[in-house]
Amino acid sequence: xxxxxxxxxxxxxxxxxxxxxxxxxxxxxxxxxxxxxxxxxxxxxxxxxxxxxxxxxxxxxxxxxxxxxxxxxxxxxxxxxxxxxxxxxxxxxxxxxxxxxxxxxxxxxxxxxxxxxxxxxxxxxxxxxxxxxxx
Amino acid sequence: xxxxxxxxxxxxxxxxxxxxxxxxxxxxxxxxxxxxxxxxxxxxxxxxxxxxxxxxxxxxxxxxxxxxxxxxxxxxxxxxxxxxxxxxxxxxxxxxxxxxxxxxxxxxxx
Numbered sequence: 001x002x003x004x005x006x007x008x009x010x011x012x013x014x015x016x017x018x019x020x021x022x023x024x025x026x027x028x029x030x031x032x033x034x035x036x037x038x039x040x041x042x043x044x045x046x047x048x049x050x051x052x053x054x055x056x057x058x059x060x061x062x063x064x065x066x067x068x069x070x071x072x073x074x075x076x077x078x079x080x081x082x083x084x085x086x087x088x089x090x091x092x093x094x095x096x097x098x099x100x101x102x103x104x105x106x107x108x109x110x111x112x113x114x115x116x117x118x119x120x121x122x123x124x125x126x127x128x129x130x131x132x133x134x135x
Numbered sequence: 136x137x138x139x140x141x142x143x144x145x146x147x148x149x150x151x152x153x154x155x156x157x158x159x160x161x162x163x164x165x166x167x168x169x170x171x172x173x174x175x176x177x178x179x180x181x182x183x184x185x186x187x188x189x190x191x192x193x194x195x196x197x198x199x200x201x202x203x204x205x206x207x208x209x210x211x212x213x214x215x216x217x218x219x220x221x222x223x224x225x226x227x228x229x230x231x232x233x234x235x236x237x238x239x240x241x242x243x244x245x
Contacts, residue, residue, distance in 0.1 A: 073186055
């Protein structure tokens with residue numbers, strides 16, 4: 001594998017991990033990732049033989065980028081971020097509870113319905129009558 | 136967070152506004168300019184710079200425009216607005232005042 005292919009594969013993982021670690025709204029994440037990629041491109045243009053370690057030294061590890069993002073937020077933005085996370089968590093908990101209740105209700109109803117199926121073992125006896133003879 | 140990190144957090148906004156008051160610049164250029172002008176004593180990582188730029192944009196102090204460079208690369212240039220110039224003046228004056236205060240305290244105990 002030549003240098004360019006190796007670097008491309010490494011960068012793909014680097015961007016994916018950075019994007020996953022960034023705790024911010026989708027729109028901001030997309031924008032930030034776009035600018036980070038542009039900066040990496042600029043850096044590689046200035047340093048064509050740069051290795052992944054050079055990129056990390058210049059831009060930071062994915063964890064550092066995510067951490068830097070959070071530490072540079074001001075108090076109100078941080079509060080908004082925390083409240084967004086809490087809301088998401090609450091919605092997920094409500095969905096999980098609704099799913100559990102739904103599953104229990106379904107299970108109970110299904111068992112009741114199954115119990116209400118009656119099996120008839122009655123014998124049907126056909127009696128032959130001699131109606132034709134009576135006529 | 137260390138004292139350096141705290142100081143950097145407070146002053147990065149000022150430095151970004153100062154550079155943008157001279158000319159429109161894109162992200163990578165801003166980090167390079169600050170490193171060069173501070174003789175590598177003040178290094179800003181991209182992850183901490185963009186949230187500050189986005190905040191300044193939300194407040195209307197700066198604006199951005201995209202320029203296509205080459206085949207696929209897009210540069211986002213940041214521009215200091217008039218409202219931002221006024222804000223820069225205020226931030227700079229506050230910084231100079233606090234800096235003077237800290238220097239006076241340091242000199243008084245040395």
